[in-house]
Amino acid sequence: MMTHAEKRSAVLSIGRIYCDLIFTGLGHLPVLGREIYASGMEIAAGGGAFIAAAHLAHAGRKVALAARLGTDSLSTGVEEQIRDSGVDLRFIEHADDAGPQVTVAAVVGQDRAFLTRRAGPALPATLDAALDWDEARHLHIAEYATLHEIPDLVSRAKEKGLTVSLDPSWDATLIYDRGLLQACEGVDLFLPNLEEAEAITGSADPEAALAKLSPAFPLVLLKGGAKGAWAMSNGRMLHAPAETVPVIDTTGAGDAFNAGFIDAWLNEASEDACLKAGIRFGSRAVQAAGGAKLLASGD
Template sequence: MITVIGDLLADIIVSKGATNFATDTDGSINICPGGQANNVAAWIAHEGVASRLIGKVGDDPFGIYLLDQAKKQGISCAVSVDPSAQTGKIVILVDQETGERSMIPDRGANLNLCESDIHGVEESDILYLSGYSFFEEMTRKAIVAAKKTAISKGIPVALDPSSTHFLRVCKDDFLRFLDGVTFLIPNYEEGVLLTGETDPYRILAALQELVPCPVLKLGADGCIFYENDVCVKLPAPKVTAVDVTGAGDSFIGSFLATYATTKDMRKSVERAIEISSQVVTRIGARPF
């Protein structure tokens, strides 16, 4: 079983062209289950591996919706309902020309995740932590406690830096938090920020000084990682990106699920590239 800790959000996805300021702009709007941890847990379950999700939602229709959808995906939910806060939501603005997205998050109840919400980590084969939970004091204490439990039981810990915007503010603290982490899976921009390097291979080398198993995502250029101390680059298939929302989450979920069953880095990365390359060809971040 893989335990996943972090955000559940309702994704409000707006796909549009150039904005007509102060008047109407044509577009399409979809509401989907989301949140980094929620998406990762869904992809783990999709790959046939047991996933357990720890997080928080509000006592409202969005919370009911997210829990219902998570259970339909086969996720085992250890999600607390907080009557004092609204369920988190995020507006995702997708550029119809490039598929790139900008996000306006309102994390809501996710910000109230605390140490008392963390249970059952010791039963896990892998623990996944969303970097978003590191950027607020209360949620940071929760994942620090979870990581401590995992390390004490010899359970590998996987971490996604999540956001360059927040990472800039607490980079040094984040680097210290990497102690004991096994898998660090940043994208290129996060890798640059964490290491100060710009060449992907130098970034990966610097990351390996911090964690045993870094994987550097390079978007359309695939990713690089170490296999038996040899740097390997795997390309991504050529696809037309419609919406890159959740591509990283699907990569991590399928990577961790495959690794849990094979313990093979190459097979895990190959599956992650295959899945994430399919995700960007359609709207939304969830399994097909």
């Protein structure tokens, strides 16, 4: 018989769901007044909440999305992809004003630029039911913008006995907010990348940025792409190098890293093993266009 501790092993992932239009094979980014052509394009379900959830599901972790999804054709199209990923959709709220929600990604080499349209509020009507889910052990907040819209989200999760992770994600209107760290009080795992950490702390050096972030969180993870990743807790810093793999598209690699780290962390692995798991998941994600696209082939 399954024990209560074993039953509570699932992850609840909250955030906006996007239809990603990903253009690859570009020599440079578009400029005003001129047209350029991409040699490749993918249409994929996106958003950090889904991408992390898809990688968790691929790892065998039960995971559900708490999110709003539109009723337009683009939203309907990505819902089919999300369902095929094995992610539990019981806490999806369907609403006309939740779509279309789109991100256009222009990929040049190992870098990319994004153009995004958000639709409607982030708060799903299903949130209370999601937090009451008796299998949930952990809440992953895929972007600070979601917490900004639902400021009591962390405290509500903690009241239900959940651990919490948060990826600030890049949002120029919020990433420089001086109240960001205070708003994240109660978060167990803080998961910025180097650019986000620099914006929050003013420090480009990973060690200096970690030193400034560490007092606010029990565990801080810093994602550096080709530079690998760092972790700091209780003043102790670890670094793990990146894997050498063919890179097609880095979209969603950070979210895949989050999934790998969270999955290992929930399995009570060492921080070093958690870092390596995150890098392994992120390395898999960059080998196809779309943060969860490669998973559809069963790789």
